[in-house]
Amino acid sequence: MIKGIKKFNVKKNIEKHFSLRKNEPLINLNRIGLIVDANFNEQRLIKVLSTTFSLNSNQLSTIVFKENKGKEIEGAFFTEKDIDWRGVFKKESEVKSFLAQDFDLLINYFSRDNLALLLVAASAEAKLKAGFSHQEKRLNDMEILVQEEEPGLFVKELKKYTDIIIK
Numbered sequence: 001m002i003k004g005i006k007k008f009n010v011k012k013n014i015e016k017h018f019s020l021r022k023n024e025p026l027i028n029l030n031r032i033g034l035i036v037d038a039n040f041n042e043q044r045l046i047k048v049l050s051t052t053f054s055l056n057s058n059q060l061s062t063i064v065f066k067e068n069k070g071k072e073i074e075g076a077f078f079t080e081k082d083i084d085w086r087g088v089f090k091k092e093s094e095v096k097s098f099l100a101q102d103f104d105l106l107i108n109y110f111s112r113d114n115l116a117l118l119l120v121a122a123s124a125e126a127k128l129k130a131g132f133s134h135q136e137k138r139l140n141d142m143e144i145l146v147q148e149e150e151p152g153l154f155v156k157e158l159k160k161y162t163d164i165i166i167k
Helices: 002-020 042-052 094-099 115-123 151-166
Strands: 032-037 060-065 102-109 125-132 142-144
Touching (some): 032 042, 032 115, 042 060, 042 102, 060 094, 094 115, 102 115, 125 151, 142 151
Parallel strands (some): 032 102, 125 142
16 A cells, blocks of 8 residues: 555656756756666766766766665665655655756666656756657657667767757
């Protein structure tokens, strides 16, 4: 029963974040946030992003979603257990510090419609949100039509379109 209530509340919070979203102009890219599923090689993606966008380590914040606590992840991560029954993140979770930041660009690098991933992506404050075209349609401002297994192509397309937007 608690799982059903939790799922209902998470969905309700996602909808609330969609309705409260503000549109702000993108002027430059000083802070980039990255939400990535542990099924992908996040280190490879981070390397390509840092090189392509000429980022230093304090300009890129990453959080990784993993299914269970068993798999080792470098850096900040979260699981579904970090969400309480009210559908909000627990105070001591690493995702709270990620969500406290304002991003110029948020990259949603995941392909499945997992409620925990959707909640983080919907809750994060960003001037521009980008992700894959097969995600929840209200989640991203920019959708990149490439395979998840091609991070280099994804970042190349993202760079091309963000350069156009900023000019």
